[in-house]
Amino acid sequence: MYKYFTKILSMERNIKQTEQKWSKKWIDEKIFEPDLNNAKDPYYNLMMFPYPSAEGLHVGNMYAFTGSDVFGRFMRMQGKNVFEPIGLDGFGIHSENYAIKNNTHPKQMSKKTEKNYYRQLRLIGCSFAWDHKLETYDPDYYKWTQWLFIKMFENGLAYQKKAYVNWCPSCKTVVSDEQVEQGECERCKTQVIKKSMKQWFFKITNYVDELINDLDKVDWEEKIKTIQKNWIGKSEGVEIDFEMSNIEGSIKAYTTRPDTIEGVTFMVISPEHPLVGKLLSNANQNDSTVIPTNAEGSLSSITEKIKQYIESVKLKSEQERLINKEKTGVNTGLTCINPTNNEQIPIWIADYVLMGYGTGAVMGVPFTDERDREFATKFNIKIKEHGEFKGELGVKKVNYKLRDWCISRQRYWGPPIPIIHCEDCGPVAVPEKDLPIVLPDTDDYLPTDDGLSPLARNEEFVNTTCPKCDKPAKRDTDVSDTFLDSSWYYLRYPSTTDKSGQASSGPGPSINKTDEPWDKDIIKKWLPVDKYIGGAEHAVLHLLYSRFVTKALKDFGYIDFDEPFISLRAHGLIIKDGAKMSKSKGNVINPDTYIERFGADTLRTYLMFMGPLSQGGDFRDNGLLGVHRFLNRVWEAIQTKISTTTSKELIPKLHWTIKKGTSDIPKLKYNTAIAACMEFLNLLEKDESYKLSKEDAVSYLKLLAPFAPFMTEELYEQLTNSKESIHLSDWPKYDDKLTISNNITFPIQINGKLRDTIEVTRDSSEKEVTTMALDSEKIKKHMTSEPKKVIFIPNKLINFVV
Numbered sequence: 001m002y003k004y005f006t007k008i009l010s011m012e013r014n015i016k017q018t019e020q021k022w023s024k025k026w027i028d029e030k031i032f033e034p035d036l037n038n039a040k041d042p043y044y045n046l047m048m049f050p051y052p053s054a055e056g057l058h059v060g061n062m063y064a065f066t067g068s069d070v071f072g073r074f075m076r077m078q079g080k081n082v083f084e085p086i087g088l089d090g091f092g093i094h095s096e097n098y099a100i101k102n103n104t105h106p107k108q109m110s111k112k113t114e115k116n117y118y119r120q121l122r123l124i125g126c127s128f129a130w131d132h133k134l135e136t137y138d139p140d141y142y143k144w145t146q147w148l149f150i151k152m153f154e155n156g157l158a159y160q161k162k163a164y165v166n167w168c169p170s171c172k173t174v175v176s177d178e179q180v181e182q183g184e185c186e187r188c189k190t191q192v193i194k195k196s197m198k199q200w201f202f203k204i205t206n207y208v209d210e211l212i213n214d215l216d217k218v219d220w221e222e223k224i225k226t227i228q229k230n231w232i233g234k235s236e237g238v239e240i241d242f243e244m245s246n247i248e249g250s251i252k253a254y255t256t257r258p259d260t261i262e263g264v265t266f267m268v269i270s271p272e273h274p275l276v277g278k279l280l281s282n283a284n285q286n287d288s289t290v291i292p293t294n295a296e297g298s299l300s301s302i303t304e305k306i307k308q309y310i311e312s313v314k315l316k317s318e319q320e321r322l323i324n325k326e327k328t329g330v331n332t333g334l335t336c337i338n339p340t341n342n343e344q345i346p347i348w349i350a351d352y353v354l355m356g357y358g359t360g361a362v363m364g365v366p367f368t369d370e371r372d373r374e375f376a377t378k379f380n381i382k383i384k385e386h387g388e389f390k391g392e393l394g395v396k397k398v399n400y401k402l403r404d405w406c407i408s409r410q411r412y413w414g415p416p417i418p419i420i421h422c423e424d425c426g427p428v429a430v431p432e433k434d435l436p437i438v439l440p441d442t443d444d445y446l447p448t449d450d451g452l453s454p455l456a457r458n459e460e461f462v463n464t465t466c467p468k469c470d471k472p473a474k475r476d477t478d479v480s481d482t483f484l485d486s487s488w489y490y491l492r493y494p495s496t497t498d499k500s501g502q503a504s505s506g507p508g509p510s511i512n513k514t515d516e517p518w519d520k521d522i523i524k525k526w527l528p529v530d531k532y533i534g535g536a537e538h539a540v541l542h543l544l545y546s547r548f549v550t551k552a553l554k555d556f557g558y559i560d561f562d563e564p565f566i567s568l569r570a571h572g573l574i575i576k577d578g579a580k581m582s583k584s585k586g587n588v589i590n591p592d593t594y595i596e597r598f599g600a601d602t603l604r605t606y607l608m609f610m611g612p613l614s615q616g617g618d619f620r621d622n623g624l625l626g627v628h629r630f631l632n633r634v635w636e637a638i639q640t641k642i643s644t645t646t647s648k649e650l651i652p653k654l655h656w657t658i659k660k661g662t663s664d665i666p667k668l669k670y671n672t673a674i675a676a677c678m679e680f681l682n683l684l685e686k687d688e689s690y691k692l693s694k695e696d697a698v699s700y701l702k703l704l705a706p707f708a709p710f711m712t713e714e715l716y717e718q719l720t721n722s723k724e725s726i727h728l729s730d731w732p733k734y735d736d737k738l739t740i741s742n743n744i745t746f747p748i749q750i751n752g753k754l755r756d757t758i759e760v761t762r763d764s765s766e767k768e769v770t771t772m773a774l775d776s777e778k779i780k781k782h783m784t785s786e787p788k789k790v791i792f793i794p795n796k797l798i799n800f801v802v
């Protein structure tokens with residue numbers, strides 16, 4: 001299938017040699033390393049931080065990198081000083097689990113991963129600023145992750161509390177709310193359960209309003225803004241007190257619909273509501289002030305039921321509780337009073353009410369609220385029609401779904417939380433001069449079910465002295481969430497330099513020039529990030545955490561902007577022959593083999609040709625071969641078609657092609673920019689006599705340069721004899737007046753049904769149109785056999801009868 005013979009050209013195209021040659025040259029001459037101190041027009045082009053496993057990058061990763069790189073290259077040719085750094089997000093459960101599965105120490109594994117990762121990245125030909133690499137497990141990096149933790153702590157944004165947290169039984173650690181999707185661990189897809197544990201939290205909830213409102217300031221896709229807003233979940237309602245009938249006190253319910261209060265026929269409290277605890281302890285003491293009045297059964301049988309119910313709820317995740325159609329609950333036997341009509345209503349305990357939201361108590365309105373109706377129906381509670389209550393009621397209250405970010409993990413492979421616990425002083429931050437707290441090298445790193453971190457078993461690590469009072473004290477033994485590592489990496493990139501000072505010597509650890517997390521002047525110049533391209537799946541994870549961290553750092557006075565990413569675009573996903581790529585299906589595409597056979601230019605151009613970047617695409621070998629042939633034809637055309645002047649028939653199309661590239665590339669519609677280049681080539685090849693001037697050939701190559709950086713560089717050198725790189729040259733200009741072309745949009749029909757349109761030159765022949773039409777992916781999909789008949793109306797339409 002891969003057999004493809006290139007013709008012998010006047011200058012033979014040796015893909016591998018060309019790509020290796022330029023790869024080395026670009027790095028040696030540091031052409032993609034902007035002068036960070038003096039750049040006149042800085043542009044920070046960033047793609048989302050990759051977290052590869054040692055298995056290496058697949059084609060989907062290459063798609064994302066290339067998508068971001070094409071944009072960076074385009075901006076560079078617009079005259080911007082583009083900074084496009086790359087690094088490795090290598091700490092965390094993802095990497096650790098992979099290491100464990102392969103019986104390798106995570107540190108050992110990370111060395112393998114790193115080597116393979118940078119090797120693969122060099123192949124794909126991105127214009128990375130290699131001098132600024134960083135790896136999150138490098139102590140020089142995580143020193144500052146720990147510093148960030150301490151700043152949070154010192155500023156009251158990091159605190160410990162015992163709470164019902166999400167425990168993943170497979171990862172054997174707690175995970176944050178954002179890392180639970182449909183009740184499952186975002187990473188391993190295991191059902192999480194609720195466990196009451198003491199954990200570290202970051203007070204992201206202090207920033208709810210800014211996190212919502214400042215979305216108006218940034219140029220992000222609406223889709224992602226909406227996901228974030230919904231996750232933060234601002235809700236405006238009132239809190240209403242319901243006096244208890246038989247005992248002292250009242251229950252506060254949170255409602256967004258006070259107008260429905262006349263339809264309230266019951267009260268539901270969450271199993272974790274304090275009243276439940278009070279009820280049980282009173283019952284234990286046989287306190288007769290709490291005696292159920294109208295519930296079935298004796299006091300002891302009711303308390304027994306409640307206890308059983310609470311036990312059953314403990315195993316459920318919040319998600320499960322929210323979506324379970326089959327409502328469950330117990331009647332407490334207590335009642336309270338509806339303040340608008342003094343009716344007595346029963347108080348139930350049910351798990352569809354969550355303690356972490358509102359007040360943990362809901363006034364049940366079964367007539368209007370669906371969940372309440374399901375509940376009332378199941379338990380035979382009255383359903384009462386009601387009018388609209390217009391009176392003033394309760395106290396106005398704003399609630400948010402967002403809760404604080406649970407940051408501690410009971411795992412090994414992460415930055416140890418830089419806190420020392422002292423019996424007298426409580427939790428004390430490690431003094432800055434003692435950072436980093438290095439993760440100890442140990443073979444005893446496996447996680448356990450008991451909720452204790454592996455580091456807790458390491459006495460040498462645990463035992464220390466209190467920085468405040470010097471008494472014996474213990475180190476915190478949890479590590480921080482990987483999402484903390486990636487919440488600030490973009491701040492550090494411009495301030496790192498290669499330790500060896502020799503970027504070309506290959507990957508090596510990075511250090512900071514100064515003894516600070518970043519250089520203040522550099523950060524002023526380069527941040528916030530101008531263009532951020534990455535996966536939409538991070539809408540409520542990385543993208544929320546980074547915004548929070550940026551806002552906090554601004555408030556602490558370390559930076560002077562409060563949004564990290566000015567413009568954000570999400571890329572689509574690559575599937576293979578119609579199916580999602582996955583290891584179990586065995587259809588994960590390794591880019592290496594394709595690069596080896598066809599070169600990075602072909603792979604890049606094909607990936608970008610599949611569709612708009614936001615859409616992703618279906619990887620098919622046939623499509624890749626088509627693009628490979630296209631690049632070979634470009635090569636050949638440059639060898640055979642250069643003359644002193646450009647044929648006049650080509651001029652409108654050339655200007656049109658430049659215009660297309662200029663407008664489509666910044667919109668990340670790379671596919672149509674490439675298609676325009678293909679059309680131009682078709683025209684150029686159409687007639688033996690058509691020729692291109694050197695200057696126009698160069699303009700054309702520049703349009704392809706972001707996609708096929710190697711071949712265009714080689715041809716540019718051939719044509720211009722210039723020592724300057726095509727990638728540092730100016731983007732070509734077009735004259736709008738000249739773009740008026742003799743092109744027409746040609747409808748392609750199959751059995752009379754419109755299936756696609758193509759742009760063709762006026763008066764194209766039946767054969768030309770047929771060839772182009774049959775090259776269309778959409779048409780190929782519908783043509784299972786050779787057409788029986790072709791109906792061709794010149795300049796109007798083509799119809800294949802199959």
Ligand code: ANZ
Nearest residue numbers: 235254255256257260352353354357358360365368369
């Ligand atoms: C009565 C009512 C009648 C309600 C009605 C809704 C519709 P959002 O918009 O999501 O904020 N609620 C309050 N606290 C809750 C908790 N801890 N767990 C589960 N549900 C809770 O929704 C607020 C509404 O969700 C509140 O308004 C309450 O039900 C319920 F026709 O009160 B409502």
Ligand code: ZN
Nearest residue numbers: 422425466469
């Ligand atoms: Zn102390």
